[in-house]
Amino acid sequence: MICVIGDTHGDYGRFSHKKIKALGKGDFLIICGDFGFVWDGSAKERQVLKKIGAKRYTTLFLTGSHDNYELLENYPEEYYLGGKARNICGRLYMLSSGSIFNLDCKSVFVFGGGQAADIDEGFENDRWWEQEVPDESRIDEGKEALQRAQNRVDYICTHEPPASIAEFLQMHGTVSPDSAVVPQNRLNIFFDGLKGEVDFKMWFFGKLHRNKLVPPRYHAVFDEPYIIE
Numbered sequence: 001m002i003c004v005i006g007d008t009h010g011d012y013g014r015f016s017h018k019k020i021k022a023l024g025k026g027d028f029l030i031i032c033g034d035f036g037f038v039w040d041g042s043a044k045e046r047q048v049l050k051k052i053g054a055k056r057y058t059t060l061f062l063t064g065s066h067d068n069y070e071l072l073e074n075y076p077e078e079y080y081l082g083g084k085a086r087n088i089c090g091r092l093y094m095l096s097s098g099s100i101f102n103l104d105c106k107s108v109f110v111f112g113g114g115q116a117a118d119i120d121e122g123f124e125n126d127r128w129w130e131q132e133v134p135d136e137s138r139i140d141e142g143k144e145a146l147q148r149a150q151n152r153v154d155y156i157c158t159h160e161p162p163a164s165i166a167e168f169l170q171m172h173g174t175v176s177p178d179s180a181v182v183p184q185n186r187l188n189i190f191f192d193g194l195k196g197e198v199d200f201k202m203w204f205f206g207k208l209h210r211n212k213l214v215p216p217r218y219h220a221v222f223d224e225p226y227i228i229e
Contacts, residue, residue: 001027001229002104003057004157006206006212006222007064010059012048015055019225023057027117028103030095032206032221033064033159038071038088046088052075053090060085060093060103062112064159064207065132083110083145097134098142106154106228109198111142114160114207115185139190146198156203162195163188165218202228 003023008014008031015021023029037049052059063072072094075086083099095101097111108184113134146153161169166188204226211224219226 001227002030002106002108002155003027004030004032004204004219004221004226004228005224006032006211006220007034007066007159007209008036008061009034009066011021012037012051014223015052017223017225019227025056026104027057029057029059030103030108030110030157030204031059031061031158033062033114034066034206035061035064035094036066038094039068041071044221049089049092053088053092055091058091058093060101061097062095062110062157062159063097063112063132063205064112067130069131082107098138098145100145100149100153101119104228105151107149108155108157109142109146109149109153109200110157110185111191112159113187115187129155133185133187136186139186142190146194151197152199154201156194156198156200158187158191158203158205159207160185160191161205161207161218161220162191162203164192164195165205165214166208167213169210169212192210 035072077086077096079201082102084096086094088094095110098114100107100109113132115133204221206221208220209222210220211222212220
């Protein structure tokens, strides 16, 4: 079983949802960006990471627009279930952008990263990392992975939504100022191109802090877990 949620921002209480607590050995929890538990490298933080890595299920997260990329890059990249990942602790992994993973007999293409809406104003004590928006080489790596899979996967998980989906949600008033997106960064545009090129069942994204289906195949996820049986 795969469970998908949105940004956790270092809030351990998010793991107490009954659907997440019901996950067991062999199940996966995917967090679509802004994990937030790798932030300051403190002893307290390491203890929390150890608790997450010791859970019965496996926790997988994508990077977002509020993650400490310098700390995350200290963890070596390795091959994991068909793609590249960084093992943080126990059964806790950061999934590298542009990889396709085989999870519970399902293929999942992941691409993290995203531009912070408040980039010009500063945030989180003005901490910002250039790596938040992946460069063209990482995007090319993602394209190549999809081509090898003949542009066919079961699911796509990203932090940012495709540009057209973000614009649709903004037009219909479902995006609040605190979760506004910049619809024309290179990721949004790249994702918009994938919409017409890749065959997939459902696309999940976390940045908008909303639980909302955009029919027929796009799903903004946040604090209400979506279960893929």
